[in-house]
Amino acid sequence: MTQPTLEDIRREVATYLADKWQSSVVVVAIEQIFGGASRETYLLQLDVDGSSRGVVLRRDPPSSLIDTERSLEYGAYAAIYPTSIPVPEPLFLENDASILGAPFSIMSEVANAISDVALLSADGRQRIGAQKWQLLGKLAAMDPIQLGFDDVCRVPELGRCAAEQLAYWRSVIETDEIHPQPVAAAALRWLERNLPAPAQKLVVVHGDYRSGNFLYEPEGDITAVLDWEMCHLGDPMEDLAWSLDPLWCWGIPELAGNLLPYDEAIAIWEEASGLVLNRQDFYWWRVFAAVKGLAIWISSSEDFHHGAGKQSILAYAGWAMSDKQNRILLDYLSPLSTHQFGGPRL
């Protein structure tokens, strides 16, 4: 089986889960979810021995925005699930590609929740925004070794977190660029010249902590943090900078992630994490976040042109997101910039 149809998935998943649970399983409904392209994602409504429940299937695609290990993602969900950071319950990781034509994982559905923060009222943005940065602060306050992350990913030295991440994303840009990238090249040189101080502490870095990667109940709370496929151990500034990248402000430039004023988001994170921001080092991480974003969009463009996947989201990311990310980097670094996106002043 190469690319299964929805009917293939319906049939194979029912058989798979019936075997795992030793129960009668009928897939009542199945729907592919549009958006994040790191995995093909499907929502399945099941009848299990007469009871209803929903599960989410994540299947490796032919190509993706982010080349990541499914075992890392699944391991992160399993390690975080028992904590106060809400994530979907991980159920099964299946590396046998013969079942659905590619490895996959299955998680419980987080019901009655949405991810689009544009739907929030002003009060809702305040409430969900506060929770978003509280949760990130809580994650930074946790000991990754106690959570068992040393079994899931490599443990870097505090003084090497920034340099190792920079080297990784530089290699992605250099390997995947279809056209020469003068803004990325200038930004990489700046990052090399201005490496920050060692990390204050080692933390679990989600790697893609942004609006759109969590679910919330429309009148309630954040109920799940999703998409842990880029998670690793590193500097707490990394996730905070990524979460505050102006790329994630689609309609309201003054609100980080379309939710809260930047300084408010930072203050909430500081209180929840018990850490204090060093503004100079943090500026480095903000420039790094923009370079990492650009690397992902460059990579998705390469995947669209040369890879097996021809998903529209890859073309969109490779074009539109690169465009805005380049302008963010110019805003940060150009001596001629008027710093519309905050620049070093944030």
Add this chain to the structure above:
Amino acid sequence: MIPYPASGLKMLAERLLGTVVPALGSKYAMSDTAMLSMLMVALAEEMESGVARRLQDIEAMAGLFQVAREAGIDVAPTESIAAEQRTLSQVNEIHDGMTAQLIVLHAEVEASDDYSELNLAIWGYLQANAERHKLAL
């Protein structure tokens, strides 16, 4: 008939969005097709003015290289563009070659205090380039 590919592509995209998307059975297919339609509109715009924008870039980069040569920096000669080369893919190739040269020049220029004006001019070019190619997506 003189064909108008850009407006034709835009019309096809509108038809996709207005007629095909509402008739699709799944949310995934609707979102995917709507995004395809949006990309087709952006491609139509690129077909219409992509060559002109790249030629502006090329002229600006050639100017920067000339300033660099006058300042004593070794920059390889710039290819001239014949009229028959002015298709998008051929102009792209020349644009890429010059951009690669610009990256090398920028690294050299920013490493020395002697070339601060040229450094500013390169940043100015990068900003102007980003604005010129800004997408409405």
